[in-house]
Amino acid sequence: MVCIIIAAYNAEATIARAIASALAQPEVSEIIVVDDCSGDNTIAMAKSADDGTGRLKILTQPKNSGPSAARNHAIDESSSDWISILDADDFFLPGRIKTLLFYSDEADFIADDMWQVQENAIDGPRKNLLGKSMPQPQMIDFITFVLSNITSAKHERGELGFIKPLMRHEFLKAHNLRYQEHMRLGEDFELYARALALKAHMIIIPSQGYVSVVRSNSLSGKHSELDLLNLRDCDNAILHSIPLSKTEKNALRQHYLSIDCRLQWRLLINAVKNKNIAAAIATFLRPYPVPVYLSKQLAGEFYRRVAARNRRIFRSFCR
Numbered sequence: 001m002v003c004i005i006i007a008a009y010n011a012e013a014t015i016a017r018a019i020a021s022a023l024a025q026p027e028v029s030e031i032i033v034v035d036d037c038s039g040d041n042t043i044a045m046a047k048s049a050d051d052g053t054g055r056l057k058i059l060t061q062p063k064n065s066g067p068s069a070a071r072n073h074a075i076d077e078s079s080s081d082w083i084s085i086l087d088a089d090d091f092f093l094p095g096r097i098k099t100l101l102f103y104s105d106e107a108d109f110i111a112d113d114m115w116q117v118q119e120n121a122i123d124g125p126r127k128n129l130l131g132k133s134m135p136q137p138q139m140i141d142f143i144t145f146v147l148s149n150i151t152s153a154k155h156e157r158g159e160l161g162f163i164k165p166l167m168r169h170e171f172l173k174a175h176n177l178r179y180q181e182h183m184r185l186g187e188d189f190e191l192y193a194r195a196l197a198l199k200a201h202m203i204i205i206p207s208q209g210y211v212s213v214v215r216s217n218s219l220s221g222k223h224s225e226l227d228l229l230n231l232r233d234c235d236n237a238i239l240h241s242i243p244l245s246k247t248e249k250n251a252l253r254q255h256y257l258s259i260d261c262r263l264q265w266r267l268l269i270n271a272v273k274n275k276n277i278a279a280a281i282a283t284f285l286r287p288y289p290v291p292v293y294l295s296k297q298l299a300g301e302f303y304r305r306v307a308a309r310n311r312r313i314f315r316s317f318c319r
Contacts, residue, residue, distance in 0.1 A: 001029035002097055002166065003080035007070035009036040011088035012045045014213070019049035019056065021091035027098055030080050034059045034070035042088075068179035068187045075169075075178065082166045085188075086210075090164075093209030100166050100208060103137070109195060109202040111165030112210060119215045128207055129159050137205040142196040142244075146251040149189060150258045161189030164210055171200055180234065185227035190234045193252075197242045225266050232259040260286060261293040268294055 004022040008015050015033070022031045033046050035058065043058060050056045059077065061070055075083060082104070086092065093115075100110045114129040140160065148160040171177070175198050179187045196202060235256040239249060264283040271279035284291045 001080040002027050002082045002084065002101070003030035003032060003074075003078040003169075004028055004084055004086050005071055005074040005078070006031065006033045006086050006088050007036060007067040007074070008033055008038065008042050008046065008088040009064070009067075010038045010040045010042060012038070012041040014089040014091075015042055016045045016049040017091050018086055018088055019046060020051075021093070022086055023049070023051050023053070023055065024094055025092060025097040027101055029055060030078055031056045032059060032074040032077055033057070034061060034074050036061045036066070036070045037064040066181065066184050068183060069181045072178045072181065075172065078169065081169055083169050083172065084166045085164045087164075087212070089213045089215065091211050091213075093211060096209035097166070100205075103203050103205065104166075107139075107201040107203040108168040108171040109165040109192065109200055111163040111202065111204045112208040113204065113206055114163065114210045114212045115207050116212045116214050119213050122211075122213065126211070129162060129212065130204075135206065137203055140196070140202045140204055142193065142248050143251045145196050145202070146193055146248075146255050150255055160204070161186060161192065162212075163188075163192075163204065165192075165202065165204075167195075171195070180230075183227075183230045183234065185223045186231035186234065189231070190238075193234075194238055194242070197238055197244060197248070225263060225270075228259060228263040228266065232256055232263055235259075257287065257289060261290050264290050265294060265297050268297075 002025075004025075006015070006018055006022070011018075019031060019033065022028055033056070035043050035046070037060070043060070046056075046058050057077070059073060061073065071085060082101075084097075096112070100112060103110045115126040116129055117124060117126050145160050172195075175195070177191060177195055177198075180190050183190060192202070235252045238244075239252050244252070264286055268280055268283040271277075271283065284294060
């Protein structure tokens with residue numbers, strides 16, 4: 001039995017499509033929609049997608065608490081052997097769950113590469129999230145997973161933190177694994193990393209039909225300094241709560257510093273805007289490679305500003 005969890009907030013335009021795509025999977029025994037205090041017709045649209053099989057359950061949160069809290073609520077309500085997440089604006093293609101379950105004897109987390117489509121072209125061209133890096137099924141260990149979420153000059157991020165696997169419910173219960181409710185960025189990464197640190201077996205296969213809709217106003221593309229801080233510090237929480245090898249600790253350290261680079265850049269921008277010299281200097285006192293990253297970002301910003309200024313001067317001269 002498989003439970004599909006959909007956390008929904010102001011998703012009236014897409015929730016029915018998401019639910020219908022899950023109901024179309026014969027292996028799905030439960031679909032739990034958790035409305036996070038939407039201010040639109042999300043609940044009504046969710047109800048309109050019910051196919052009468054008794055598989056759809058709609059829950060409501062007492063207050064807006066974010067997707068992690070909504071998902072945890074659904075996990076506590078589920079009685080299925082497997083649990084998986086479907087974002088309210090995404091959808092499944094036929095046959096996805098059946099193919100994933102083919103690997104149910106081999107892993108605790110079973111994921112596929114994701115198809116990405118633009119919001120204004122749902123039936124248009126698709127591209128893989130992982131691209132050519134996932135040509136065939138492969139087991140993913142803790143180090144591989146963590147390092148895949150780091151952008152470097154040598155390779156692009158694998159974005160494994162965005163996958164939506166089937167998760168063995170018994171493994172989640174045995175280790176009391178839940179989404180971190182204070183996190184609104186990277187909560188998937190944290191859960192998967194923690195599970196792999198606890199020796200979960202994860203397999204990833206080529207795309208089987210999870211379609212991720214890329215939206216210009218997606219919440220995942222908007223985050224605050226606090227969001228980045230929580231994502232950075234979740235690495236330390238894992239480090240201090242689960243025994244890890246030296247190489248595993250090093251992987252977490254690299255991820256921590258990669259997030260700290262982004263965080264310190266945001267803090268540096270704010271410090272400059274507020275003319276806070278002490279705060280600006282403090283961002284450069286972070287461990288390597290943060291100062292180097294900040295220097296490169298400043299150089300790039302200076303170049304862009306100079307280039308823009310020269311273009312304006314040139315256009316003015318040509319008039």
